[in-house]
Amino acid sequence: MIDWLMTLAAWQQALVGTAFTYGMTALGAGLVFLFKTIKKDILNLMLGFASGVMIAASFWSLLQPAIEQAEENNGLPSWLVVSIGFALGGIFLYIADHLLPHVHFGPNKEQEGLPTHLRRTILLVFSITLHNIPEGLAVGVAFGAAASAVNPTAAVMGALSVAIGIGIQNFPEGAAVSIPLRQEGMSRTKAFLYGQASGLVEPIAGVLGALLVTKVTVILPYALAFAAGAMIYVVIEELIPEAQQTTSSKNHYAVFGTMTGFIVMMILDVALG
Template identity: 65%
Template sequence: MEWLSNQNHVLLALLATLTTWALTALGASMVFFFKEINQRILNTMLGFAAGVMIAASFWSLLAPAIDMAEDSFLPAWLVAAIGFVGGAAFLGLADKIIPHTHFNSKEGENEGISTKLRRSILLVFSITLHNIPEGLAVGVAFGAVANGINDISIMSAVAVAIGIGIQNFPEGAAVSIPLRREGLSRKKSFFYGQASGVVEPIAGVIGALAVTFIRPILPYALAFAAGAMIFVVVEELIPEAQSGNHKSTHLATAGCIIGFAVMMILDVALG
């Protein structure tokens, strides 16, 4: 029965991340209604996404990781630090290896290994990197529930999924509409936009399975997901959100504050 219960939580993680992927696709569908996206709106969207990820990193991942690590033979702060730095290092390595580019990058200003892939594909790879830690965060949260951790209830895991899903909607639009501006058709722009979220269910299942059957890694896994998400925020979202004139950057800052508040409210209210 315990094994069946664990499997149920893996299934819930899969369903939750399929939902966040669906919200990415819903956001990407905005390309059928709009060809352009105002810079201020784009910056606000990116700022909002950053705020949600920062709040989720602390309230839903890092704080519970520290509480769980109290029973570890290592100091709790060291366990959290190891996982947190490990998550950031993992994304940092992926950032160096996986070829990608950013919306504000000029032609030829690509990152990762050298490639001749089209700029549109490299843009999708960039957003896909964002979604790896998001999927892991949801999966690890549901895995923690399967382990009977008092600090994380099923509603806390649901709150993580809701928060990630909310910020995935504008993120999907922030991918597909600029791709349309790059010259792709509406259908291709939508396809690539929603495809950037495919990695979330994969990462979610991996995260849930790992912590469900290897209980001692749970606090490390939670902190790992937090570190990876913060890396994305600092390396990708905030710099892109702060591009443009002062008015658009102010809106990005406001979006970040609102996103943080929304995720904090969700986590505290549902958790």
């Protein structure tokens, strides 16, 4: 697998990696054909797991390499470069969050973003799609960074660990889209189609990210930190609050899910990267 990946261009590697993450989203969405409902505790566990994966990936797969890349450039201080990129990632998601029309799951959720007459189901999918942009970008930038690495094989292994980690957390994320749509009365087939559609943005973001950092290598540390900032924004703004919407005695589902996701991503990154 690694030997074959090494023969591909960075954007092609990113396409392969994000095709896997999309496939995991579709696979998770396919659970709607087996289940009609999803317990809140299980959903909280899934959201927590996704949060843990994204937090761990943000540091080991993105921020740490960004610091190393910034130190090699001998320009601005590495801490300043990474801070700028990280902040811009959060600002980008903040702006997108306030512009893209979307609504979160739950009976009392109000529409966010610009006013629109789109159906609620479309807005629900937009909500998850917004989360998937930084995930696809993270995979793409990681493969793009491998193209200029001193040890490209090890770097590709690290990028592959990012794709695997994001893919693993996309599985429950796909189910978290399709099954609630089924609960709201949508047919299983339509709920599946909407659920998998939320992951289509990842290959687009991944390829664009890889092309950008390979064509303009000076922005690589900024791009890595940017993806990390965007992912942390999603975790704090959306995933953790959603997972905590339950009685205080049940909050441990989200907590243990987060810790498990963090450990899984940490193991993947350290073992493969």
